[in-house]
Amino acid sequence: MTAILSNLQAVHSAIAQAAQLARRDAASIALLAVSKTVSDGRVREAYAAGQRVFGENYLQEALDKMAALRDLPLEWHFIGPVQSNKTRAIAENFSWVHSVDRLKIAERLSAQRPPALPALNLCLQVNVSGEDSKSGVAPQQALALARTISALPHLKLRGLMAIPAPVDTLAAQRQPFARLRELMQQMNAPQDNTPGLQLDTLSMGMTHDLTAAIVEGATIVRVGTAIFGRRNYGEHK
Numbered sequence: 001m002t003a004i005l006s007n008l009q010a011v012h013s014a015i016a017q018a019a020q021l022a023r024r025d026a027a028s029i030a031l032l033a034v035s036k037t038v039s040d041g042r043v044r045e046a047y048a049a050g051q052r053v054f055g056e057n058y059l060q061e062a063l064d065k066m067a068a069l070r071d072l073p074l075e076w077h078f079i080g081p082v083q084s085n086k087t088r089a090i091a092e093n094f095s096w097v098h099s100v101d102r103l104k105i106a107e108r109l110s111a112q113r114p115p116a117l118p119a120l121n122l123c124l125q126v127n128v129s130g131e132d133s134k135s136g137v138a139p140q141q142a143l144a145l146a147r148t149i150s151a152l153p154h155l156k157l158r159g160l161m162a163i164p165a166p167v168d169t170l171a172a173q174r175q176p177f178a179r180l181r182e183l184m185q186q187m188n189a190p191q192d193n194t195p196g197l198q199l200d201t202l203s204m205g206m207t208h209d210l211t212a213a214i215v216e217g218a219t220i221v222r223v224g225t226a227i228f229g230r231r232n233y234g235e236h237k
């Protein structure tokens with residue numbers, strides 16, 4: 001058995017255990033394998049072990065990997081910061097973008113999404129830890145931004161994403177995830193004469209806080225280290 005296969009099995013059982021703890025169906029939680037800095041050969045190994053959906057942070061690295069893996073039916077999610085000059089290639093090559101936090105970026109992705117492709121799935125990245133250094137829209141601004149974005153063509157606003165500051169205990173990890181879940185519930189509720197949004201995705205939880213995220217309702221967990229081992233940034237960039 002390869003390391004990647006046994007790691008994937010371990011992550012799936014961690015997801016199943018957390019789901020059981022939360023009385024949730026494990027099938028409602030998708031595993032996004034974060035393959036930044038991971039070679040195309042190791043992505044191929046993960047594919048052989050059954051993984052189909054991969055997340056990348058760096059555009060050029062992702063495009064090189066997609067080209068090398070064109071023979072495989074993989075689904076690619078962009079999860080890194082999105083710069084304006086990268087939106088066209090992202091709109092043309094990915095199925096999802098998890099890390100949108102500005103209207104301008106969403107407008108460009110909408111305009112540049114090839115109409116022949118299905119709508120590009122988007123998550124709004126929300127700054128739930130409240131640190132000013134982090135990217136993400138402020139929770140108080142998320143609803144207005146989401147309403148505007150959900151009117152754009154060629155996009156499908158699916159939900160919210162967060163990368164909370166790392167903390168150690170399960171209770172502390174749960175707090176920002178609970179905030180993201182509550183925010184999505186508020187955004188889905190009708191207000192006055194405006195119907196609620198129809199968001200169905202909470203992209204939250206990484207290797208170190210997967211259980212807390214699932215207990216709070218994650219529908220996509222983004223896991224790199226637990227699948228591929230520690231990243232060696234020297235390998236790629």
Ligand SMILES: *Cc1c(COP(=O)(O)O)cnc(C)c1O
Pocket residue numbers: 034036057079080163206207208222223224225226
């Ligand atoms: C790198 C990364 C991950 C995966 O982190 P691990 O701790 O390796 O599981 C998840 N989400 C985002 C946005 C990342 O940049």
